[in-house]
Amino acid sequence: MCGILGVVAQTPVNQLLYDGLQVLQHRGQDAAGIATLEGRSFHLHKGNGLVRDVFRTRNMRALKGNAGIAHVRYPTAGSSVDHNEAQPFYVNSPFGIALGHNGNLTNTESLRSVMYQQDLRHINTGSDSEVLLNVLAHELREAATGYKLDPQKIFAAVSGVHRRCKGAYAVVAMIAGYGLLAFRDPHGIRPLVVGSNQTDGGVEYLVASESVALDTLGFKFLRDIEPGEAVFIDLDANFHSQQCAEKPQLNPCIFEYVYFARPDSVMDGVSVYETRLNMGEYLAEKLRREWPDHDIDVVIPIPDSSRPSAMQLANHLSIPFREGFVKNRYIGRTFIMPGQAMRKKSVRQKLNAIGVEFRGKNVLLVDDSIVRGTTSREIVQMARDAGARKVYFASAAPPVKFPNVYGIDMPTRKELIATGRSDEEICREISADRLIYQDLEDLKAAVRKGNPRLSRFDCSCFDGEYITGDISPEYLDQVEAARAGGKANKPVDDDQMELDLAMAASSM
Numbered sequence: 039m040c041g042i043l044g045v046v047a048q049t050p051v052n053q054l055l056y057d058g059l060q061v062l063q064h065r066g067q068d069a070a071g072i073a074t075l076e077g078r079s080f081h082l083h084k085g086n087g088l089v090r091d092v093f094r095t096r097n098m099r100a101l102k103g104n105a106g107i108a109h110v111r112y113p114t115a116g117s118s119v120d121h122n123e124a125q126p127f128y129v130n131s132p133f134g135i136a137l138g139h140n141g142n143l144t145n146t147e148s149l150r151s152v153m154y155q156q157d158l159r160h161i162n163t164g165s166d167s168e169v170l171l172n173v174l175a176h177e178l179r180e181a182a183t184g185y186k187l188d189p190q191k192i193f194a195a196v197s198g199v200h201r202r203c204k205g206a207y208a209v210v211a212m213i214a215g216y217g218l219l220a221f222r223d224p225h226g227i228r229p230l231v232v233g234s235n236q237t238d239g240g241v242e243y244l245v246a247s248e249s250v251a252l253d254t255l256g257f258k259f260l261r262d263i264e265p266g267e268a269v270f271i272d273l274d275a276n277f278h279s280q281q282c283a284e285k286p287q288l289n290p291c292i293f294e295y296v297y298f299a300r301p302d303s304v305m306d307g308v309s310v311y312e313t314r315l316n317m318g319e320y321l322a323e324k325l326r327r328e329w330p331d332h333d334i335d336v337v338i339p340i341p342d343s344s345r346p347s348a349m350q351l352a353n354h355l356s357i358p359f360r361e362g363f364v365k366n367r368y369i370g371r372t373f374i375m376p377g378q379a380m381r382k383k384s385v386r387q388k389l390n391a392i393g394v395e396f397r398g399k400n401v402l403l404v405d406d407s408i409v410r411g412t413t414s415r416e417i418v419q420m421a422r423d424a425g426a427r428k429v430y431f432a433s434a435a436p437p438v439k440f441p442n443v444y445g446i447d448m449p450t451r452k453e454l455i456a457t458g459r460s461d462e463e464i465c466r467e468i469s470a471d472r473l474i475y476q477d478l479e480d481l482k483a484a485v486r487k488g489n490p491r492l493s494r495f496d497c498s499c500f501d502g503e504y505i506t507g508d509i510s511p512e513y514l515d516q517v518e519a520a521r522a523g524g525k526a527n528k529p530v531d532d533d534q535m536e537l538d539l540a541m542a543a544s545s546m
Contacts, residue, residue, distance in 0.1 A: 040247075042107070043251060044107040044212070052106070055107075056089065056108075059089045063110060068087075069109075069123070070092040070109065070110045071085070071092070071126050072084070072109075073136035076104075081100055081103065082136065083101060107126055107136060109124075125138045125165075132178065135213055137171040139207055145204040146166040149203065153172050153176075173202055178213075187216055194282075196219070197283070199221070204506050206225070206228050206444035206445050206496075207222070220245040221282065222267060223266070226306070231261070232260050232262075232263055233259045243271045243275060245263070248303040249304045262306050289505050292482065296406050298446070301343070308488030308489045309488055313487070313488055317434045317481065317484045318347035318349065320477070320480035337352035337360070338361070338402070338403055340406075347404055348404035360395045361395070362391060362401070366387065386416070386420065398426075403418065403421060403470075407438055409454065410454065411464065415468040429471055433473075436475055436481060437456030441454075441514060441517065443498070443513075451514070
């Protein structure tokens with residue numbers, strides 16, 4: 039999962055891109071990078087770490103120019119150790135191109151082979167994003183006339199990318215001497231929006247992963263970039279767009295609404311916050327239907343993204359809603375130092391229970407989802423230690439049973455607590471007195487309330503149906519084998535997903 043930005047402005051964009059990355063920090067904590075365009079020259083700085091740690095004043099001063107792109111990374115392919123895999127990536131042939139990518143290609147290895155053997159292009163890292171950049175560079179060369187480009191030739195190149203690349207990709211790219219290119223895969227799995235700002239010097243355009251970046255930076259939301267569509271903004275701020283896919287169909291990743299996106303974002307016409315409220319209503323209806331004689335005394339959210347769902351569930355059932363956990367917002371990620379054995383960091387370092395809200399009560403804990411179950415189990419125990427009489431657990435999302443191959447670094451099937459287990463068995467695994475899961479159709483309905491035209495979603499982590507049609511059990515075996523092989527090199531304790539990214543989003 040990553041966050042991307044692209045801007046064409048009338049004034050220097052370095053501070054604008056930096057501020058935008060801060061807003062999108064929840065989408066990636068492992069690396070950050072900015073590339074600006076000054077004339078025909080790129081200025082690039084990137085590295086591992088949070089945005090505030092990667093950039094210093096001297097770096098910012100060197101990022102000159104009125105156009106640029108930026109990226110925050112949470113790796114799903116390649117290694118999180120190698121700072122060379124931080125984005126944006128850059129190639130100088132046949133045009134100078136800098137590119138940032140959110141998503142994951144599912145045919146990376148076949149593309150890599152073609153790059154070497156037929157396109158005669160060199161791939162320097164293990165990142166699928168560098169592969170995508172080289173595919174784009176090759177297609178631009180094929181489309182160009184005498185090494186000259188215009189919007190139609192650029193759109194023809196994007197059509198070539200769509201024909202060759204499979205998987206999920208939302209992309210921003212700067213083409214030296216030409217301008218900003220942004221496009222979205224034909225399934226629209228990953229979000230991408232565009233906004234504008236009218237200044238005394240003329241109009242400016244900003245492309246971002248989430249609308250919250252537009253709001254924060256003072257840009258007016260124009261629209262979502264459609265599945266398969268490409269947008270090109272030249273250096274004079276002329277706006278061009280074209281559909282570049284043969285059969286585009288919107289299938290947004292439903293897990294964006296459950297967990298990853300900020301609640302103040304609007305994606306594909308749907309408010310993330312309202313969706314999470316709707317999720318609470320549907321969960322309340324299921325609870326009322328299946329457990330009419332419940333004895334719940336209080337509803338308590340597990341911070342932060344589950345709060346709207348928990349609040350709405352409590353309101354719908356007329357049960358008191360209370361904040362029972364306080365998050366330590368200053369706990370960093372857990373590093374494995376050289377020579378140090380990997381160990382679990384306790385959830386208790388990140389959360390602390392408010393005893394008075396638990397003591398002698400039957401509590402319903404509400405989380406956005408349950409992935410491994412490690413965190414859920416420890417939080418249930420925290421509630422018991424704080425004096426809860428009974429601890430019930432509700433997930434605002436259905437059981438996560440399958441890996442996500444489209445840009446979310448989920449565990450392997452063996453690590454997912456819901457794989458091969460019934461709800462009752464999961465309940466015992468996390469030591470709860472009762473477990474309530476959201477139904478998948480209700481989750482879809484919760485999102486669709488915001489935009490009835492959304493007929494399909496990528497729900498692969500819940501139902502195992504991969505909409506690109508190219509994911510086999512053998513492919514999942516290969517992905518999991520590669521993931522297991524890279525664990526020893528990961529610089530962070532991969533203990534759990536539920537709280538790992540949430541720390542970066544704690545200021546929502």
